Amino acid sequence: QLQLHESGPGLIRPSETLSLTCSVSGVPISSSNYYWGWIRQSPGKGLEWIGSVFYSGSTYYNPSLKNRVTISIDTSKSQFSLKLLSVRAADTAVFYCARRLSAAGNFDSWGRGTLVTV
Amino acid sequence: EMQLTQSPGTLSLSPGDRATLSCRASQSVNINNIAWYQQKPGQAPRLVLYGASNRATGIADNFSGSGSGTDFTLTITRLEPEDFAVYYCQQYDSSPRMYTFGQGTNLEI
Numbered sequence: 687q688l689q690l691h692e693s694g695p696g697l698i699r700p701s702e703t704l705s706l707t708c709s710v711s712g713v714p715i716s717s718s719n720y721y722w723g724w725i726r727q728s729p730g731k732g733l734e735w736i737g738s739v740f741y742s743g744s745t746y747y748n749p750s751l752k753n754r755v756t757i758s759i760d761t762s763k764s765q766f767s768l769k770l771l772s773v774r775a776a777d778t779a780v781f782y783c784a785r786r787l788s789a790a791g792n793f794d795s796w797g798r799g800t801l802v803t804v
Numbered sequence: 805e806m807q808l809t810q811s812p813g814t815l816s817l818s819p820g821d822r823a824t825l826s827c828r829a830s831q832s833v834n835i836n837n838i839a840w841y842q843q844k845p846g847q848a849p850r851l852v853l854y855g856a857s858n859r860a861t862g863i864a865d866n867f868s869g870s871g872s873g874t875d876f877t878l879t880i881t882r883l884e885p886e887d888f889a890v891y892y893c894q895q896y897d898s899s900p901r902m903y904t905f906g907q908g909t910n911l912e913i
Contacts, residue, residue, distance in 0.1 A: 723903075733841075733849065733892055735903035746901040782848055791896025791903075792839035794860065796848035 688712040690783050690797035697803050704770040704802060708783030709763075716741045716761040721786040723793060724757060724768045726779040734779075738786065739766050773804045806831055808893055808906035815911050823880040825909045827893035832873050837896040840869060840878045843908075844889045852891070853878060880911075888913050 694706035708722070715722070723738035737747035739757045747755050751770070759766040770777060780801050784793035807830040817823055827838070838856040841849035851860040856876055857869040866881045880887055893906040 725903075732907045733894075733905040735905070738901075738903075748902065749900075790854055791834075791837035791898075792851060792854045792894060793849075793903075794851050794854070796850070799848050 688785065688795045690785065690795060692781060692783050692797045692800040694781075694800055694802065696801060698773055700774050700804055701772055704768070704773050704777065704804075706768045706781055706783075706800065706802070707765050708767070708797060709765050710785075711764065713785075715759065715764045715766070719788050721788060722759065722766045723784050723786055725782045725784055725793070725796075726777075727782070727799075728776070728779045731779075736768065736770075736781075775804050778802065778804045806833075806895060806897060806902065806904045808895060808904055810891075810893055810906035810909045812909060813907075815909055816913070817883055817911065818913065819883050819885055821883050823878075823883055823887070823911055825878040825880075825891055825893075825911070827871075827876045827878070827906050829874040829876075829895060833876075833895045834898075835872055837898070838869075838871070838876050839894045839896075841892045841894065842887075842889045843892065849892060883911075885913070887911065 689711045691709045721738045724736040737757045739745045739759045754771040756769040780799040782799045784796045809828045811826045835856045840853040843849040853869040868879045890908045892908045
């Protein structure tokens, strides 16, 4: 059974770089059947897709965040990671990692999320 | 830039009622790339429907979806207490690759 677990600092200062990791268990992260993504939700607000990564390392990002975001994957550790540069108060959010089936355009499994406060 | 507008913002109903939630896209959407999620307080979103009308694993058969082009609907018949939550629609663009969420509909008792 797939499990995704986000980890990272709960509190970060403005202008610093946010680093989050998603640990994947139950399915092979290196499968071509899946994409892996990050989505965030500001307090009391809706959902915003940040970016996604394929097992090969291929990435694509939300244009509104592209200049500040890097997503990478480490198949040996069954993890993928998010880096968000120069954070500000508006970046305070719950960050979720999620899986997308390659043949679908939706996220079928989500981690529980981690709150990051700037 | 694709935008999804959900209506109403809040829907107040009672158990046993029928709920109809709307999602309107600013451009025509591939029906295969429309999804709906349910989110309860303090929880991650849960996939409810994909491909506009296909129920995800474990979703009760009182959930159904329809629509095409720019207008999509999530219908919940015979509301159960556990169905009250915030619902988001989402679409996927393959070129450029981009996911967009609606702002949500709060289905409250």
